Amino acid sequence: MGRGIVEEGGQLADPDAAWSLPAWTYRDPEFFELELRRIFRPSWQIVAHESDIPAPGDFRTLDYIGESVILIRGGDGVIRAFANVCRHRGARIVDAAAGCARKLTCPYHGWTYDDRGRLTGVPLKAGYDFDPARHGLHAVEVEDFHGFLFVRLEDDGGPGVAEMMAPHGQEIAAYRFADLRAMGRMTLRPRAVNWKIIGDNYSDGLHIAVAHPGLRRLMGEGYRVETGAHADRMCGPILRQPSSNPSERAYQHFLPRIPHLGDERQRLWTYFRLWPNIAFDIYPDQVDFMQWLPLSPTRSLIREVPYAIPDERREMKAARYLNWRINRRVNAEDSALLDRVQAGLSSESFTVGPLSTQEVALRHFCARMRRIIPQARLHRAPAPGWSRAA
Numbered sequence: 001m002g003r004g005i006v007e008e009g010g011q012l013a014d015p016d017a018a019w020s021l022p023a024w025t026y027r028d029p030e031f032f033e034l035e036l037r038r039i040f041r042p043s044w045q046i047v048a049h050e051s052d053i054p055a056p057g058d059f060r061t062l063d064y065i066g067e068s069v070i071l072i073r074g075g076d077g078v079i080r081a082f083a084n085v086c087r088h089r090g091a092r093i094v095d096a097a098a099g100c101a102r103k104l105t106c107p108y109h110g111w112t113y114d115d116r117g118r119l120t121g122v123p124l125k126a127g128y129d130f131d132p133a134r135h136g137l138h139a140v141e142v143e144d145f146h147g148f149l150f151v152r153l154e155d156d157g158g159p160g161v162a163e164m165m166a167p168h169g170q171e172i173a174a175y176r177f178a179d180l181r182a183m184g185r186m187t188l189r190p191r192a193v194n195w196k197i198i199g200d201n202y203s204d205g206l207h208i209a210v211a212h213p214g215l216r217r218l219m220g221e222g223y224r225v226e227t228g229a230h231a232d233r234m235c236g237p238i239l240r241q242p243s244s245n246p247s248e249r250a251y252q253h254f255l256p257r258i259p260h261l262g263d264e265r266q267r268l269w270t271y272f273r274l275w276p277n278i279a280f281d282i283y284p285d286q287v288d289f290m291q292w293l294p295l296s297p298t299r300s301l302i303r304e305v306p307y308a309i310p311d312e313r314r315e316m317k318a319a320r321y322l323n324w325r326i327n328r329r330v331n332a333e334d335s336a337l338l339d340r341v342q343a344g345l346s347s348e349s350f351t352v353g354p355l356s357t358q359e360v361a362l363r364h365f366c367a368r369m370r371r372i373i374p375q376a377r378l379h380r381a382p383a384p385g386w387s388r389a390a
Contacts, residue, residue, distance in 0.1 A: 014367055019352045021366050022379050023345040026194040030387035031373065032297040035195075036065045038372050039276050042156035044164075046278055046291055047071045049307060050147045051181050053079065057102045057115055061094055062151070064293045069140050069151050070094055074115040075102070079144070081151045082117045082137035097186070104137075113137050146177035148289070164230035164274060171270070176260055180287055180307035183320070189302040191335070193342040195277060195294040196369075198302065201334055201341075202290075203232045203273050203361035211333050214326055217243040218252075219269070225361055230275045232361040238267040251322035256315040258284045273361070275368070281327075285319045288327075298342060351379040 025031045048060040048071060059072040061084060068084035070093070086093050086106035093106050093113075103120070104113045112121030117137035122128060143150045145161040165172060191198065201207070205225035208215050215223070219236035226233050243249045257266060261284060270282040281288040286308040293301045308320065344350060355363050370376045375390060 014370070016352075016370060016377055017363060017367060018355055018357075019366070020355055020362070021196070021369055021376055022352050023347070023350045024378075024381035025369075025373075025376050026196060026342070026345045027297050028381050029297055030384070031375070031381075032294065034373050034387055034390060035294065040065050040294065041154045042152060042158055043276050044143065044150040044152045044161050044274070044278075045293075046289060047081070047149050047151055049180060049182065050079065050144060050149060050178070052098070055100065057100045058098075059094070059101060060098050061096065067153060068092060068094075069153075070104070071142070071149055071151065072101075072104075072115050076116075079142060079149060080115075080117060081140040081142045082113075083140060085138065086111050087119065087135040087137065146172060147180060148177060159230065161274070165272070167228050168231065168233060168272065174261055174265060175282055175287060176309060177287065179309045181310060183286065183306045183308050186303060186305045189304070190295075191292075191300050191302060191338065192298060193300055193338045194298055194345075195292050195300045196365075197338050197341050197345075198292040198300060199273065199277060199365065200362060201338060202271070202279055203227075203234065203365065204359065205234060205361075206356065206359060207337065208236075211337055212330055214243075214245060214248055214329055217245060218248055218326075225358075227361045227364040232273040232364070234271040234273075234361075236269050238269060240267075247322050247325045251319055251326060254315045254318040254322065255284060256313055256319065260309075283323060285316060285323055 045062060045064060047062045047069065052058075053060055053071065053073045056073055056075040056077070059070055062069045062071070069081055070084040071079060071081045073079050084092055084094055086108065088106065088109055088111045091106055091108040093104050094101075102115060104115075105111070105121075110121070110123045111119065113136065114120050117139060119132045119135050122132060140151050140153060141155060143161050145165065150161050162169075203225065205223055208219075208223050209221075215236070218238050220239050222239075223236035224234065238252060238255070240252070242252060255267065266284055268284070272280045272282070274280075277292050277294075279290045281290065286306050288304060288306045290302060290304040293303065295301055306324075355366070366376075373390070375382060375386065
């Protein structure tokens with residue numbers, strides 16, 4: 001390929017707009033390394049919900065793309081994020097995914113930091129010649145989006161999370177994210193697929209009717225996909241007509257009215273996919289977040305946990321249990337699809353595939369990837385070493 005952007009009708013047009021990314025970009029180590037530098041280091045990544053660290057000293061950690069970040073609530077109530085790396089010899093300080101610690105002490109030489117990241121203790125301090133005030137933990141940027149806490153390693157001038165979601169701000173506000181509480185522990189699911197395959201599948205509306213009979217029974221032909229600059233939105237209304245499946249039919253029956261939601265959202269399932277790898281599944285009864293982190297060109301880690309506003313009604317408890325049963329089946333169906341795609345993209349017989357005009361989210365994602373890494377326009381992988389000049 002190698003074609004650039006062309007002028008068409010007085011406007012810039014992408015000659016590859018109707019085509020998927022080439023197969024090699026889902027398995028190439030050099031392409032993967034560029035993704036980590038250009039996409040993931042400057043992107044926002046979710047760590048936890050504010051309610052997960054309610055007390056001073058409470059912390060959560062997030063490990064991704066070779067970095068470890070610790071998110072901790074200080075004694076002043078402020079939530080801060082730091083690189084989980086001692087400023088002495090670079091040792092990792094905290095191993096736990098969650099916990100509570102008023103002080104962070106490195107297990108290597110005992111250097112100690114307070115909950116504001118300040119260096120407060122150095123054993124045998126007299127033997128050093130440096131300013132402790134300049135050797136606190138490396139700060140990482142944090143944004144609180146309606147209670148969900150995001151971090152990013154590098155600021156490339158891109159928008160914050162609130163700006164990314166601004167077109168949907170009123171809709172998000174209706175679900176009272178800040179009042180959510182975790183309904184269980186974080187689930188970690190390793191997958192032997194490229195991270196993009198997971199995102200492609202999440203934003204793909206055409207496979208619903210073919211691969212997800214349960215969603216088809218619940219939503220009929222009402223599933224819709226739309227895309228925006230930084231977030232895709234998918235949604236489908238839950239039908240009144242009883243499903244033939246017992247779990248689905250029971251969910252339709254037991255789902256109670258949610259006082260803080262308007263009539264239009266009482267039976268609406270909505271999905272948001274934020275650039276590049278975060279999703280919110282928003283149901284009337286609960287909110288799930290999912291994040292797919294790249295581990296290698298062909299391996300990813302899915303982090304997910306459900307949240308909900310406390311509600312002790314029996315019918316709400318039943319609805320949440322049934323939601324889990326329904327979506328456990330959907331996840332299993334998707335897992336099989338992801339494996340099929342990764343296997344197929346390893347074949348030399350496949351280069352790129354055509355995208356329908358209805359695949360708006362996929363078209364938008366591919367276009368953005370081609371802007372960030374122009375070599376994604378090539379049908380075949382360049383010769384080894386190509387990324388050094390990219």
